[in-house]
Amino acid sequence: MTSLVDLARRTLPPGLTGLAGLACAACCVVPLLLVAGVVGGAGWAAVGRALPGLTVVLAAASVAAWWWVRRPHRRGCAGGSGCACGGDRTTGVRSGG
Template identity: 50%
Template sequence: MNLPVVPLHRPPVDDLPPTRSKVTGGLAVLACAACCALPLLIAAGVLTAAGAAVLQRTLLAASAVLAGTALGMWWLHRRRGARRAAAAGTGCGCGGGGCGC
């Protein structure tokens, strides 16, 4: 009779992005959506073409910076979590008497 293979118990890893990264990513999406709404604002007479051109470049730059910042914060969050797990000897690495995962 074959017994089922039971995987080794690993502590849960926090892979979800932190709240600050989610908020920054949401602001990037909002800036991108505002950029997509510029033609409607021009048609409604709220903006002139020159104002929309300046606003478009500003919104695109802001959304790129915000998206990069959100990704950077998520990367730092994951890096810190991996460092804590390695220091505690519970994660992958050469801590706790053995190497590997």
């Protein structure tokens, strides 16, 4: 059975990256829609101010999620004994198996 953490590690980074890409594309498309008359001034006022900030937040969350997936971790370790990631730096032997 797949744990919730494993599911999040698999789906969160690509999902956040896709959302950040959509928000970035929307930043470029909204002015074109305004010129074409599809979006009115109220739509621009509502979306135009929040979208760049949302894009930056999603991009930062995406980077953090990719880092979370790529960092070393032990499978099945719940923080009990024998789950330490450290080791003896002089011998190069890792503790916790």
